[in-house]
Amino acid sequence: MRLRAALPLGALLFAATAVGCSAGHSTTSASTQPKTQAQQPAGNSGLVAGDKAFPMPKPGACKVGDKNGQPMPDPTCTPGAINPDVTQANINDTICKSGWTKTVRPATSVTSKMKAESARSYNLADDEKSEYDHLVSLELGGAPDDPRNLWPEPGTVPNPKDTKAENPLHDLVCARVLHGGNTPYLPLAVAQQLIASDWTTAAAKAQEQLVH
Numbered sequence: 001m002r003l004r005a006a007l008p009l010g011a012l013l014f015a016a017t018a019v020g021c022s023a024g025h026s027t028t029s030a031s032t033q034p035k036t037q038a039q040q041p042a043g044n045s046g047l048v049a050g051d052k053a054f055p056m057p058k059p060g061a062c063k064v065g066d067k068n069g070q071p072m073p074d075p076t077c078t079p080g081a082i083n084p085d086v087t088q089a090n091i092n093d094t095i096c097k098s099g100w101t102k103t104v105r106p107a108t109s110v111t112s113k114m115k116a117e118s119a120r121s122y123n124l125a126d127d128e129k130s131e132y133d134h135l136v137s138l139e140l141g142g143a144p145d146d147p148r149n150l151w152p153e154p155g156t157v158p159n160p161k162d163t164k165a166e167n168p169l170h171d172l173v174c175a176r177v178l179h180g181g182n183t184p185y186l187p188l189a190v191a192q193q194l195i196a197s198d199w200t201t202a203a204a205k206a207q208e209q210l211v212h
Contacts (some may be wrong), residue, residue, distance in 0.1 A: 044189035047136065047196055049084040050143025056114070057121040057147070064122055064154060068200040070161075073151040077121060078135055080196030081149040086141030088188045094141070095188075096174035101138040106145045114145070119152045131157045135199075136192050137166040140173065165199040172206055184210040 062077035083104065086094045094100055106114075115132040124130060130152040136142030143149040153159050171178070172186035190209045194202035 044187075045082055045192040045196075046189075047080050047082045047192055048146075048148065050081045050146035050149065052143075052145040054081075054147055056117045059120040060123045062122045062151075064124075067198055070200050071154050072198075072200075073135055073153070074122070077148075078151040079148055080135045080192070081143035081146040082136055082192055083138075083141050083143050086188070091141075091174060091188060092177050095139050095170065096177040104138060104144045110145060111150070114147065114150060115152055118147065118150060122152055124152055124154065128154055129157065130154045131159050133159060133161065136196050137170075139166060139170045140191050140195060141188060142192070161199050165195055165202045168203040169195060169206055172210065182212070184212045186210055 057077040062074035065072035065074065111132055115130075118132065119126075119128075119130065132150060133153040134142045134144075135149050135151065138144060153161070169186065169191045172184075173188050173191050175183045175185040186206050186209055191202075191206065194205055194209075
């Protein structure tokens with residue numbers, strides 16, 4: 001089994017995530033905020049482990065970006081975070097198991113409140129249409145309720161990210177679970193890196209990272 005054209009580790013790509021969205025965060029300063037495991041890179045993805053208690057960025061602290069004609073999250077406020085309970089070793093029983101994401105998806109009573117706060121962080125108008133999106137999707141082991149992995153993505157609902165990135169990457173990560181044998185597959189950590197850095201190119205770049 002060999003890995004073709006290995007992707008550079010996310011340590012440089014996501015260096016800012018080690019301290020979270022400090023520039024836009026609340027009253028707790030970096031010097032007084034406790035250093036927790038959730039603030040450190042988790043596994044090989046270069047992304048932090050999810051922490052639902054992580055503070056929301058301040059109102060107006062975040063800006064919607066643009067890549068390839070699609071809205072993108074502010075990488076400082078929304079760098080992505082992962083669910084530490086999902087690993088390469090247990091994908092058979094987690095993300096590759098039908099219906100599993102329902103067991104970790106937050107209730108709308110939780111996400112509705114978070115979305116309203118995130119909209120203020122991104123300075124979106126109250127009537128602006130948006131989908132509260134997990135940057136690293138639940139089906140790729142994204143953190144369910146960490147503010148660093150959720151943002152109000154403006155535009156159509158559902159957004160194109162579902163079909164252009166999330167579903168194709170999930171299929172590649174789960175390829176051997178679904179099809180068995182020596183089917184080429186995408187390592188989970190690589191999929192998480194790709195979708196967090198630029199989901200518009202993630203599916204295409206994934207083809208260069210398959211393990212055979």
